[in-house]
Amino acid sequence: MNLASQLEQYLPPRVLELLTEISEEADRLGQKVYLVGGVVRDLLLGQANFDLDLVVEGDAVRLAQRMAGGPQTKLVTHPRFGTAKLGYGDFSLDMASARRETYASPGALPEVSPGTLSDDLSRRDFTINAMSVCLTPKDYAVLIDPYDGKGDLEHGLIRVLHSRSFIDDATRILRAVRYEQRLGFGLEAATAELLVRDISMLGTISPDRIRHELELILREEYPERAVARLGELGALYRISPYLQGNGWIAERFGRARALKGARQLPSLYLCLVAYRLNKEEGEDLIRHLNLPKSSAQVLRDALRLKGELRLLDRPSVKRSAVYRLLHDYHPAAIQANAVASDSPVACSNLELFLARLRYVRTALDGEKLMGLGIPAGPELGRVLQELHRAKLDGEVRTRGDEERLALSLKP
Ligand code: ATP
Ligand code: MG
Secondary structure (H helix, E strand, C coil): CECHHHHHHHCCHHHHHHHHHHHHHHHHCCCEEEEECHHHHHHHHCCCCCCEEEEEECCHHHHHHHHCCCCCEEEEEEHHHCEEEEEECCEEEEEEECEEEECCCCCCCCEEEECCHHHHHHCCCEHHHCCEEECCHHHCCEEECCCCHHHHHHHCEECECCCCHHHHCCHHHHHHHHHHHHHCCEECHHHHHHHHHCHHHHHHCCHHHHHHHHHHHHCCCCHHHHHHHHHHHCHHHHHCCCCCCCHHHHHHHHHHHHCCCCCCHHHHHHHHHCCCCCHHHHHHHHHHCCCCHHHHHHHHHHHHHHCCHHHHCCCCCCHHHHHHHHCCCCHHHHHHHHHHCCCHHHHHHHHHHHHCHHHCCCCCCHHHHHHCCCCCCHHHHHHHHHHHHHHHCCCCCCHHHHHHHHHHHCC
């Protein structure tokens, strides 16, 4: 099969030209270049994907070096891994020398040696990700599909390449579910059996690698689907006994997406998945996933705030009290509570803080107060605080109001 028309249709002309230049240069060096992985899968699905991975039969670093040098090209190489990245302003190309991988023990990183395209495809996770498109001028755009990934794409199946696949690398359990749910596919029958058989292999994977795959899931368009499926398969429990993937999650993830301006959706999702935890369980999860400082802080804040929400559950609570309670919490943790809480009153207070209260500033600052004759020192701090409180509660509005209040507070 030849994919020339799909390449034309789904890749911008500029990218196609570049691929042609690369393959011609490779040809001069006696090397062969192929597009591999996700982009080939997505071309066959009729979807654009500018995340371009190239495999080079030969030395990818040398080829990349020959392509670099243009004014806008940025080159980063990792000679030890035989990989290079060429950056062209708004997009980049990942190039890797074809390699063979062998797994010394389950879950360990593989041992790598140079290989052919066929070796490189045989180390991959699923048939639909183990296809390539030849870019060499002679066989331009020919599909190379040793495991019938195209057939599996047509039948909507996620299939591993061999029966040890999940044992070698159990992150593939998470990846299988991610693609299954993203594409609306199913696990092929034998693959499903192997996945369930090998589910305990998730225990062989380092926290960092588990976290990375979890982050990829939380970056999907509808992550709740994969989260629920992992729950159903018993995989979520193996990642951490604290995580949940039930219907509540699906409903709240939907709510989170509907929020206007919900930035940092993945970290919001993580708080929701972990929302039922108490403080100690939260700390366990943070250790278990080796969460980086910033996400750990968001999660800690979200769980701590959960314990204080009843203070916001009264319609009469003053705006300054809402401010005092919330201003130390990370905004993403506040947002998580606004999505997770069942109290409409608490939610509207959380949202009021995020939308308005956190930005409230007084017109007068320390310097202007000193201009009014208030001496520097702790008294000045107290006056500033009182002005801010009065502004939040609507007791002062204009600069004039603030000046009058400040003078009345003058010691
Ligand atoms: P996505 O659309 O999610 O980015 P992708 O196919 O580009 O999909 P990547 O995670 O970017 O996925 O990986 C690129 C390719 O590397 C995959 O298509 C797959 O062939 C291979 N790959 C990635 N992770 C593994 C793994 N754990 N085991 C085997 N092959 C893998
Ligand atoms: Mg990719």
